[in-house]
Amino acid sequence: xxIKLCVSPLLLLLASCSxxxxxxxxxxxxxxxxxxxGKVKIYQSEKDIxxxxxxxxxxxxxxxxxxxxxxxxxxxxARTEARRQASDKGANGIVFSQCALLSHDRLVQLNNxxxxxQCHAIVICYAKAYAVEVTQ
Numbered sequence: 330x331x332i333k334l335c336v337s338p339l340l341l342l343l344a345s346c347s348x349x350x351x352x353x354x355x356x357x358x359x360x361x362x363x364x365x366x367g368k369v370k371i372y373q374s375e376k377d378i379x380x381x382x383x384x385x386x387x388x389x390x391x392x393x394x395x396x397x398x399x400x401x402x403x404x405x406x407a408r409t410e411a412r413r414q415a416s417d418k419g420a421n422g423i424v425f426s427q428c429a430l431l432s433h434d435r436l437v438q439l440n441n442x443x444x445x446x447q448c449h450a451i452v453i454c455y456a457k458a459y460a461v462e463v464t465q
Contacts, residue, residue, distance in 0.1 A: 368416055371408075384457060390408055395448060431450060448464075
């Protein structure tokens with residue numbers, strides 16, 4: 330009798346879960362895009378690239394502080410965004426030239442820019458993206 334009392338609720342629980350589906354926001358394409366920055370190696374300068382390479386283009390990454398009470402813009406996030414853009418262009422190497430923090434006061438001076446209308450402060454990082462020959 331005790332076994333029936335223990336098994337019955339367990340069977341009821343299992344039967345009630347059989348029609349549930351799990352839904353997530355994970356998309357295969359977004360997953361690949363999210364990790365694409367990790368495939369782009371950061372070099373301090375072109376002199377540090379030890380294989381043949383070709384300039385793919387100029388990229389920039391941004392991190393925006395939307396409201397004054399939000400987290401301050403982060404250079405790491407801006408650099409990661411630049412690496413994603415480099416990967417999208419087919420690059421696997423990047424050399425950063427500089428990052429700049431534009432404060433709220435500076436953005437107010439640029440009042441006709443989209444960034445000034447959307448961000449309280451912003452960090453922008455500029456870089457050159459390279460296709461570097463991969464040697465085995």
